[in-house]
Every structure is written in structure tokens, then in C-alpha cells.
Amino acid sequence: MTRQKVKMVYIENESSRKSTYKKRKSGILKKAYELATLCDVPIAVMIDSPYDLSPEMWPSREAVEHVVSEWNKLSVMEKTKKMVNQETFLQQRIFKSNESWKKMWKENKELEMKEVMFDCLSGKTSVTRTKKSDLRDFNCVIEQYLKDLNRRVEILKNHDSSSSSAADVATTTTHDINMPRFETGSSSAGFYDRIRDQIENSLNVKHNVKDLDLNKKQW
Amino acid sequence: MTRQKVKMVYIENESSRKSTYKKRKSGILKKAYELATLCDVPIAVMIDSPYDLSPEMWPSREAVEHVVSEWNKLSVMEKTKKMVNQETFLQQRIFKSNESWKKMWKENKELEMKEVMFDCLSGKTSVTRTKKSDLRDFNCVIEQYLKDLNRRVEILKNHDSSSSSAADVATTTTHDINMPRFETGSSSAGFYDRIRDQIENSLNVKHNVKDLDLNKKQW
DNA sequence: CGGACTATACTTAGGGG
DNA sequence: ACCCCTAAGTATAGTCC
Numbered sequence: 001m002t003r004q005k006v007k008m009v010y011i012e013n014e015s016s017r018k019s020t021y022k023k024r025k026s027g028i029l030k031k032a033y034e035l036a037t038l039c040d041v042p043i044a045v046m047i048d049s050p051y052d053l054s055p056e057m058w059p060s061r062e063a064v065e066h067v068v069s070e071w072n073k074l075s076v077m078e079k080t081k082k083m084v085n086q087e088t089f090l091q092q093r094i095f096k097s098n099e100s101w102k103k104m105w106k107e108n109k110e111l112e113m114k115e116v117m118f119d120c121l122s123g124k125t126s127v128t129r130t131k132k133s134d135l136r137d138f139n140c141v142i143e144q145y146l147k148d149l150n151r152r153v154e155i156l157k158n159h160d161s162s163s164s165s166a167a168d169v170a171t172t173t174t175h176d177i178n179m180p181r182f183e184t185g186s187s188s189a190g191f192y193d194r195i196r197d198q199i200e201n202s203l204n205v206k207h208n209v210k211d212l213d214l215n216k217k218q219w
Numbered sequence: 220m221t222r223q224k225v226k227m228v229y230i231e232n233e234s235s236r237k238s239t240y241k242k243r244k245s246g247i248l249k250k251a252y253e254l255a256t257l258c259d260v261p262i263a264v265m266i267d268s269p270y271d272l273s274p275e276m277w278p279s280r281e282a283v284e285h286v287v288s289e290w291n292k293l294s295v296m297e298k299t300k301k302m303v304n305q306e307t308f309l310q311q312r313i314f315k316s317n318e319s320w321k322k323m324w325k326e327n328k329e330l331e332m333k334e335v336m337f338d339c340l341s342g343k344t345s346v347t348r349t350k351k352s353d354l355r356d357f358n359c360v361i362e363q364y365l366k367d368l369n370r371r372v373e374i375l376k377n378h379d380s381s382s383s384s385a386a387d388v389a390t391t392t393t394h395d396i397n398m399p400r401f402e403t404g405s406s407s408a409g410f411y412d413r414i415r416d417q418i419e420n421s422l423n424v425k426h427n428v429k430d431l432d433l434n435k436k437q438w
Numbered sequence: 439c440g441g442a443c444t445a446t447a448c449t450t451a452g453g454g455g
Numbered sequence: 456a457c458c459c460c461t462a463a464g465t466a467t468a469g470t471c472c
Contacts, residue, residue, distance in 0.1 A: 002445080002446075003444095003445065003446045003447070003467085003468055003469065004446090004447095004468085004469095005446095005447070005448095006257075006447090006467090006468070008253060008256050008257065009256065009257075010256065010257065010258075010259055011257050011258065015439085016468085016469085017257070017258050018258075018439095019440090019468085019469095020257055020258060020467080020468080021254070021257075021258040021260060022440090023466080023467055023468085024250065024253065024254045024257070024258075024466085024467080025254065026466095027250060027465090027466055027467075028247065028250050028251060028254060028262075030465095030466090031243065031246060031247050031250060031449095031466095032247060032264075034227060034243065035240070035243045035244065035247060035266075037227050037228065037229065038225070038227070038228075038229065038230050038236070038239055038240075038243070039229075039230065039236050039237075039239060039240040039243075040229050041240065041266060041267070041268050041269070041270075042266070042267040043247075043264070043265065043266045043267070044263075044264070044265040044266075044267075045251075045262070045263070045264050045265075046262065046263040046264075047254075047260060047261070047262045047263075048260070048261040048262070048263075049260050050260070051260075221462085221463075222450085222451050222452060222461095222462065222463045222464070223451085223452095223463085223464095224463085224464065225450090225451070225464090234456085235451085235452085238451085238452095239450085239451080242449080242450055242451085243449090243450080246448095246449060246450075249449095250449095250466095440472105441471105441472090442470105442471085442472085443469100443470085443471080443472100444467100444468100444469095444470090445467100445468095445469090445470105446466100446467090446468085446469100447465100447466085447467080447468090448464105448465080448466070448467090449463100449464080449465070449466080450461105450462100450463090450464080450465090451461100451462095451463080451464090452460100452461095452462095452463100453459105453460085453461095454458105454459090454460085455457105455458090455459085455460105
């Protein structure tokens with residue numbers, strides 16, 4: 001009857017192992033949430049469990065990847081600093097390579113986002129059917145865009161230009177993320193087509209990683 | 220006197236926040252260790268704390284990155300499967316881009332490894348001064364290389380070639396990871412030079428990411 | 439198998455040195 | 456600041472349904 005202290009060894013019994021896994025997983029995630037809340041610290045937990053269908057990521061895929069990429073950047077910087085002359089070129093190569101895949105990742109992210117947005121616009125999917133974690137990013141981008149848009153409206157207002165309709169602003173914004181203005185429900189005639197064109201254009205962005213332009217080095 | 224139930228809100232008081240952080244961080248890491256031990260589940264925890272000098276990674280940088288990359292792979296696969304015709308090209312673009320940075324990452328890993336090995340050989344650093352986590356990778360590569368080498372020795376033995384010394388085998392192996400055979404202590408005359416050449420050659424490997432060869436698509 | 443329960447083990451807030 | 460202590464609060468092993 002008395003619960004005994006569990007030994008820290010692999011639990012052979014399958015069912016009790018799974019039960020323990022479930023209980024403790026939720027325990028850890030709760031603790032992680034608490035630490036994050038109490039101390040406002042970015043924390044990420046990944047559990048690549050064979051018991052769940054997909055690996056558990058907390059608080060979200062994006063957060064986890066963000067932390068990893070930040071860490072990576074730091075690591076590379078540290079290494080770069082420690083370098084001595086003879087090793088510089090090799091480290092730089094690694095650094096540049098890292099930089100380029102980081103850029104590539106960012107571009108992917110944008111493409112994914114645009115796809116979701118396009119789906120929402122075309123009615124293929126609905127915002128309510130979008131994953132919560134994606135929505136967060138989505139929202140973030142929208143807000144960034146709107147801020148940009150408002151800034152531009154301000155500028156045009158000051159110039160007192162007569163041809164500065166909201167739609168024109170949207171298509172001429174310097175910000176590279178293009179999407180509809182959700183708050184204007186009336187002036188959306190032909191808007192769908194414009195968005196489509198914008199997305200099409202954005203897809204022509206070059207995706208090749210730049211030639212790293214490194215020559216063979218003398219040792 | 221009586222300890223009260225803490226509210227789940229940010230702790231304003233700096234010192235108690237830090238104290239709580241330290242206690243709870245160690246608590247989480249312990250829990251993570253226990254879950255990993257009891258259930259043999261790959262789990263990774265990252266805490267990008269402003270209180271510690273560097274972000275906390277558990278159990279190790281490699282493990283964390285491995286879990287992330289595995290997850291990424293899975294995610295892409297799932298998405299690819301779910302795709303409908305109209306979206307295929309975009310998804311494929313993401314997929315290919317993902318693939319190429321994965322490849323790039325692998326290449327970086329190899330370059331880093333070679334650098335460590337070269338430093339060890341040249342006496343600039345010692346194996347004992349290498350991080351434990353790096354050593355694990357290091358060892359893995361060495362074993363792979365030796366296995367490859369032995370395979371090749373077998374082949375040459377069967378052909379009864381008279382000029383097949385161990386060194387020749389080493390320089391002609393088809394495996395792209397080149398390093399000395401650590402178990403032969405005697406025949407290492409001029410070996411350092413050979414390794415140097417090999418490393419130099421290996422550095423000429425093309426590192427540009429292939430053109431993804433995607434054309435603008437009709438919607 | 440998956441919840442719900444509960445006694446016990448563990449964690450940790452708060453306080454003192 | 457740090458470590459240590461202890462009681463209060465929490466997690467969870469074992470059990471039942």
C-alpha cells in the first residue's frame with residue numbers, strides 16, 4: 001500500500017511506463033509554463049515521444065526554432081571570436097553558410113505565411129481552421145503590415161496627394177510583406193486579384209544561396 | 220509565516236524572481252532527466268535565460284538540434300502529403316529549400332569536425348581538451364571511416380595487389396571523410412603532410428546550394 | 439485502455455545565517 | 456549574494472473503476 005520511492009531506472013513494464021510518461025510529460029510542460037510566466041524567460045521543451053503521434057513542442061514550434069537559431073548565432077559568434085588567423089577562412093565559411101540558411105529559413109517562413117493568407121482569402125480554408133501557433137505569427141505579420149501601412153498613409157496625407165487611395169498605398173508600400181487590409185470591408189472590389197498578383201510576384205524572389213566566393217586557402 | 224500559494228504572475232521583485240528562477244530551472248532539468256531515464260524518451264530543454272551566461276541546453280546542443288531537425292523533417296513530410304495540386308509547387312519549394320539547408324548543415328558539421336581533427340593532429344589542441352559532446356560525434360566519424368577503410372583493405376587483399384600499403388588505401392578511399400588511421404603508430408612518417416593535403420582537397424568541395432530550378436507557376 | 443482518486447514523495451517559497 | 460532549512464504546496468505511483 002505504501003508508495004515507495006521509485007528508482008531512477010528505465011521502467012520495463014510497458015503500461016506503467018506509458019502512464020508515467022503521460023503524467024510526467026504534463027508535469028514538465030506545466031513547470032515550463034510556470035517558469036516562463038513567473039520569470040519571463042524564453043524556454044522551449046521538445047519531447048520526441050514514441051507515445052504521442054507527433055513530437056511535443058512547447059510553447060510552439062516557432063518559439064523552439066527561434067531559441068535554437070538564436071543559440072546557433074551566438075555559438076558561431078563565439079567561435080568566430082576565438083579564431084586564430086590560420087583558421088579564419090574555415091570558420092568564416094561556416095559562418096556564412098549558417099547565415100545563408102538562416103536567411104533561407106526566414107524566406108520559407110514568409111512563403112508559408114503567404115500561403116496560409118492566400119488560402120484564407122480564396123476561401124479554401126478559414127482562419128478558424130488555422131493552427132493556433134500559426135495564427136500568432138499571422139497576427140504578428142498583419143500588425144507589422146498595418147503599422148507600415150499607417151505610416152505610409154501619414155506620409156501621403158502630409159503630402160496632400162489626391163490620388164492616394166488606400167489600395168494604392170497597399171500596393172506601393174515598401175514593406176515586402178503584402179496582404180489585404182482586413183479592416184476595410186467595402187473597398188475590396190478586385191482586391192483578391194491584386195493580392196494574387198502580389199503573391200505571384202513575390203514568388204519570383206531569388207532563392208538561390210549566394211555563391212560564398214571562397215577561394216582555396218594556403219595552409 | 221505561512222507560505223502562501225504563489226500566483227502565476229510575473230514576479231516583480233528581482234531578487235526573489237532570480238531565486239525562483241534558479242530553483243525552478245534545476246527542478247525542470249531534473250524532471251527532464253527523470254523522464255528521459257524512466258521512459259527512454261528523447262527530450263530537449265532550452266532556457267534562454269538572462270540570468271545565466273549562456274542559454275541552458277539539455278541534454279546537449281547536439282541532442283536539441285537533432286530533435287529539432289527530426290521534427291522539421293517530419294513536419295515537411297506531413298505537409299507534403301496534405302498538399303493539393305494547386306499548392307504543390309510552393310510546398311515543394313519549401314521542401315527543397317529545407318533539404319538544402321539540411322545538407323548545408325551536415326557539411327558544416329563535417330567541416331567543423333575536420334577542423335577539430337586537424338587541430339588534434341597538429342598538436343594545437345588535444346583530444347582531452349575537446350568538448351565531450353564533440354568527442355561523441357568525432358568518435359562516430361572515426362568509426363565510420365575505419366569501417367570503410369577495412370572494407371577497402373579487404374577488397375585490395377582479395378585482388379592481391381602488391382602495392383597496397385595501408386597509407387595508399389587511406390589516400391584512395393572513396394569515402395569523403397579523410398583522416399589518419401590511429402591504430403598504426405609506426406607508419407606515420409609523412410602522414411601529417413598527407414592529411415594536410417587531404418583536408419586541403421576536401422575544402423574545394425562545392426558549397427553553393429544548387430539552383431532550385433523552379434519556374435514561375437500559373438495559378 | 440484512460441480517467442479519477444489519494445497517500446506519499448518531491449518541490450520550493452520564505453526565512454535565517 | 457549564497458546556502459540551508461522546513462513547512463506548504465504540488466506531482467505522481469499505485470489503485471480502482
